[in-house]
Amino acid sequence: MLSRTADNLFWLARYMERADFVARIVEATQRLAALPQLTSDTGTEWESALEASGAAEGFHETKAKIEEATVVEYLTFAADNPSSIRNCIEWARANARAVRTALTVEVWESINVAWIELKRFEKGNLGSGRYDREDLTRFLEFVKRISLDYDGATHRTMLRNEAYWFSRLGLYIERADNTARILDVKYHVLLPQTEMIGGSLDYFQWTAILRAVSALTAYHWIYRESIKPWLIADLLVLRLEMPRSLIACYDNIARFLDSIGKDEAEPGKAQALAHQIMARLEQATTKDIFKIGLHEFITAFVEDNSLLGQTISEQYLLV
Amino acid sequence: MKPVDCFDEMTLPDGASRELYRKIAQWLETAPPDLLLSRQSHAELMFRRIGITFAVYGDKDATERLIPFDIIPRLISRRKWTHLETGLIQRVKAINLFLADIYGPQEIVKSGKIPAEMIETNPFFLKAMIGVSVPHGIFVHIAGIDLVRTGEDAFYVLEDNVRTPSGVSYMLENREVMMRLIPDLFAEHRVAPVENYPDALLASLRSVAPPGASGVPVIALLTPGQYNSAYYEHSFLADKLGIELVEGRDLLVQDDIVYMRTTKGPRRVDVIYRRIDDDFLDPQAFLPESAIGVKGLMRAYLAGNVTLANAVGTGIADDKAIYTFMPDIIHFYLGEKPILDNVPTWRCREPDALQYVLEHLPELVVKEVNGSGGYGMLVGPHAAKAQIGEFAAKLREHPDRFIAQPTLALSTCPAVFASGVAPRHVDLRPFVLAGSDGIRVVPGGLTRVAMEHGSLVVNSSQGGGTKDTWIVEEPAG
Numbered sequence: 135m136l137s138r139t140a141d142n143l144f145w146l147a148r149y150m151e152r153a154d155f156v157a158r159i160v161e162a163t164q165r166l167a168a169l170p171q172l173t174s175d176t177g178t179e180w181e182s183a184l185e186a187s188g189a190a191e192g193f194h195e196t197k198a199k200i201e202e203a204t205v206v207e208y209l210t211f212a213a214d215n216p217s218s219i220r221n222c223i224e225w226a227r228a229n230a231r232a233v234r235t236a237l238t239v240e241v242w243e244s245i246n247v248a249w250i251e252l253k254r255f256e257k258g259n260l261g262s263g264r265y266d267r268e269d270l271t272r273f274l275e276f277v278k279r280i281s282l283d284y285d286g287a288t289h290r291t292m293l294r295n296e297a298y299w300f301s302r303l304g305l306y307i308e309r310a311d312n313t314a315r316i317l318d319v320k321y322h323v324l325l326p327q328t329e330m331i332g333g334s335l336d337y338f339q340w341t342a343i344l345r346a347v348s349a350l351t352a353y354h355w356i357y358r359e360s361i362k363p364w365l366i367a368d369l370l371v372l373r374l375e376m377p378r379s380l381i382a383c384y385d386n387i388a389r390f391l392d393s394i395g396k397d398e399a400e401p402g403k404a405q406a407l408a409h410q411i412m413a414r415l416e417q418a419t420t421k422d423i424f425k426i427g428l429h430e431f432i433t434a435f436v437e438d439n440s441l442l443g444q445t446i447s448e449q450y451l452l453v
Numbered sequence: 454m455k456p457v458d459c460f461d462e463m464t465l466p467d468g469a470s471r472e473l474y475r476k477i478a479q480w481l482e483t484a485p486p487d488l489l490l491s492r493q494s495h496a497e498l499m500f501r502r503i504g505i506t507f508a509v510y511g512d513k514d515a516t517e518r519l520i521p522f523d524i525i526p527r528l529i530s531r532r533k534w535t536h537l538e539t540g541l542i543q544r545v546k547a548i549n550l551f552l553a554d555i556y557g558p559q560e561i562v563k564s565g566k567i568p569a570e571m572i573e574t575n576p577f578f579l580k581a582m583i584g585v586s587v588p589h590g591i592f593v594h595i596a597g598i599d600l601v602r603t604g605e606d607a608f609y610v611l612e613d614n615v616r617t618p619s620g621v622s623y624m625l626e627n628r629e630v631m632m633r634l635i636p637d638l639f640a641e642h643r644v645a646p647v648e649n650y651p652d653a654l655l656a657s658l659r660s661v662a663p664p665g666a667s668g669v670p671v672i673a674l675l676t677p678g679q680y681n682s683a684y685y686e687h688s689f690l691a692d693k694l695g696i697e698l699v700e701g702r703d704l705l706v707q708d709d710i711v712y713m714r715t716t717k718g719p720r721r722v723d724v725i726y727r728r729i730d731d732d733f734l735d736p737q738a739f740l741p742e743s744a745i746g747v748k749g750l751m752r753a754y755l756a757g758n759v760t761l762a763n764a765v766g767t768g769i770a771d772d773k774a775i776y777t778f779m780p781d782i783i784h785f786y787l788g789e790k791p792i793l794d795n796v797p798t799w800r801c802r803e804p805d806a807l808q809y810v811l812e813h814l815p816e817l818v819v820k821e822v823n824g825s826g827g828y829g830m831l832v833g834p835h836a837a838k839a840q841i842g843e844f845a846a847k848l849r850e851h852p853d854r855f856i857a858q859p860t861l862a863l864s865t866c867p868a869v870f871a872s873g874v875a876p877r878h879v880d881l882r883p884f885v886l887a888g889s890d891g892i893r894v895v896p897g898g899l900t901r902v903a904m905e906h907g908s909l910v911v912n913s914s915q916g917g918g919t920k921d922t923w924i925v926e927e928p929a930g
Contacts, residue, residue, distance in 0.1 A: 135715055135716050135717075136697055136699060136703050136713060136714060136715055136716075137703075137714045137715060137716055138700070138702070138703050138714070139697075140716050228679070231679050231684075231688075232678075232679050233698075234685075234688035234689075234692065234698070235688050235691045235692040235697075235698045239503070243502055243503070246502060246503075247502060250501065250502075296716060300716075394716070397717070450716045451716075
């Protein structure tokens with residue numbers, strides 16, 4: 135496969151995954167910000183939404199005041215935010231268009247139809263800078279649906295060859311980054327002692343995290359008990375059955391990298407690094423993680439993950 | 454403007470429908486107008502979903518525009534098609550012999566049939582190709598020959614496109630859409646299939662691999678990239694052929710061998726179906742500023758290590774000045790009479806012709822010898838006085854840059870509009886494939902439609918549309 139094609143597929147998947155994540159962040163934050171206890175200072179919720187989606191720095195440069203309408207605009211339609219949902223879909227399509235031949239009709243259509251619909255939303259209230267909660271709800275539903283369409287089309291129709299593996303690699307690297315980011319932004323509410331403070335506020339904070347990675351129901355199914363912060367960390371870091379947990383992402387990453395490198399005489403740097411990160415996750419326990427410090431653990435993970443992204447690029451995509 | 458008195462392919466002058474179109478006419482009569490329009494918009498939606506778009510240069514808002522598609526098929530009888538096909542094969546054969554000759558011994562110039570300066574001063578005559586023997590002696594592997602019709606049996610060749618002709622994806626997609634949209638009508642006719650075109654193209658490309666090629670030749674389609682107006686077609690064809698779609702930056706040349714950069718390292722490429730113009734192919738050989746080309750590609754080509762389809766330098770054969778010599782060219786190389794006629798053409802470089810053209814501008818079509826896409830041409834009957842004056846000045850200054858033709862009464866076919874069904878002028882571009890194993894023509898082609906009432910310009914860059922073209926068995930009786 136052409137290196138450029140692999141690169142486009144990898145980023146196409148990343149952008150689609152990112153669009154979905156940003157949509158979920160906006161949705162979860164909206165719920166949180168609407169809670170009566172918080173009405174006095176909803177700014178911090180929107181601030182952490184910016185941080186979780188890696189857009190805080192860019193937003194501050196715009197000098198806009200942090201409030202619901204401005205942040206939502208920045209995260210959804212802003213042209214100058216490289217990770218706004220609009221830009222994610224634009225970039226996803228640009229990448230898809232460049233590699234039409236590596237995609238099935240179904241995958242291409244899922245992205246192209248998403249893009250056509252995006253153009254329609256752009257002409258509506260939100261795209262024209264008029265904040266409208268009802269439109270926003272519809273828009274976020276749309277974004278979540280298209281990532282399902284894309285994902286399903288990829289899963290159901292693509293040959294299991296390099297094209298598929300590089301797509302999946304992009305998706306899981308991005309997903310691992312997203313899950314880690316939300317954990318990092320919210321880690322303070324997950325520290326064991328916050329349970330002592332208790333109260334409904336934390337409960338909503340915790341469920342917001344779970345919602346952002348669509349894991350609320352999964353939590354109940356797995357633990358069958360009320361929300362406990364350390365169990366959230368357990369779920370999102372160490373649970374193999376949770377599709378967005380760091381370990382589940384790395385289980386996939388290591389597997390797909392092995393498939394990609396199966397004809398190579400010896401494992402490449404990317405393969406070695408992926409297995410190393412996976413081994414670290416396999417050996418970890420929640421107890422260890424809180425001992426090292428959740429924040430420190432996650433920060434180290436984010437760095438490893440981005441190093442792996444770089445290594446994959448050097449090894450396969452930018453030759 | 455008044456519609457030119459012309460041949461309508463469906464309707465006889467007395468208003469009755471021709472036998473060939475009987476079922477189409479019945480369908481148009483019985484189908485409610487709403488139905489036609491809703492099918493039409495359904496077709497558009499399908500095209501947009503698939504992503505069949507067309508970029509128009511210089512139009513910022515329309516970077517991805519759809520080519521208008523008309524759902525009424527254009528019918529040509531099998532008998533007429535067989536005649537056209539024979540003529541097309543003859544023409545492409547002659548063009549290939551002509552190219553091999555003018556980059557070789559130049560017998561045709563020596564014989565006095567074509568003036569030497571027509572070749573030497575022609576911007577499309579590439580000195581780099583003199584004395585080069587291309588693999589299997591084939592220069593033109595893919596040709597799009599534009600035909601126009603003015604009467605029951607009167608077909609003319611309007612233009613030979615032998616550089617990087619486009620439009621074949623529309624021929625294929627139009628058929629797909631028609632089969633889905635009006636399956637009943639389709640089933641009632643016995644339409645010759647076109648879907649084997651990609652197979653035929655692949656076979657042709659494989660047959661011209663250079664001698665040192667891999668066992669199964671590796672073929673790639675070279676595109677200028679996704680911002681090119683025909684990018685959709687490039688990706689469509691690469692997909693149907695199962696070959697890599699490469700950009701210049703995906704290729705590299707080492708020791709005069711062409712490789713593509715893959716996730717498994719460099720891989721040798723044997724045949725390049727290039728959709729990039731000669732000038733941009735290789736910044737070391739041609740335009741140094743070309744960012745879409747491949748450094749060293751010409752060296753590899755001249756060393757015989759890669760086949761380019763079409764060959765470099767074919768532009769001389771579809772130049773409009775050389776076009777006027779096509780009957781002589783066919784006769785010179787094949788000893789045959791041309792089966793398909795040229796449109797009568799005045800070469801403005803000849804003083805007598807120039808005089809005639811200047812005197813009759815309002816009734817002629819004047820074209821730039823090296824122009825394409827319908828740019829820079831004058832359609833006399835539709836031009837304003839001032840425009841005619843402007844053109845006359847240009848003609849006097851550079852007569853050798855222009856040719857002129859009578860304004861042909863192009864045939865019309867019915868097309869669907871919000872206001873109802875109305876006739877529109879059409880042309881036809883069949884695609885001819887030449888390999889070392891022979892010449893192939895898929896029955897059909899791209900019918901282009903001038904969507905504006907009375908207009909004769911069918912180019913998609915000028916708002917023209919397309920139709921599906923059906924080669925059908927003659928109705929019995």
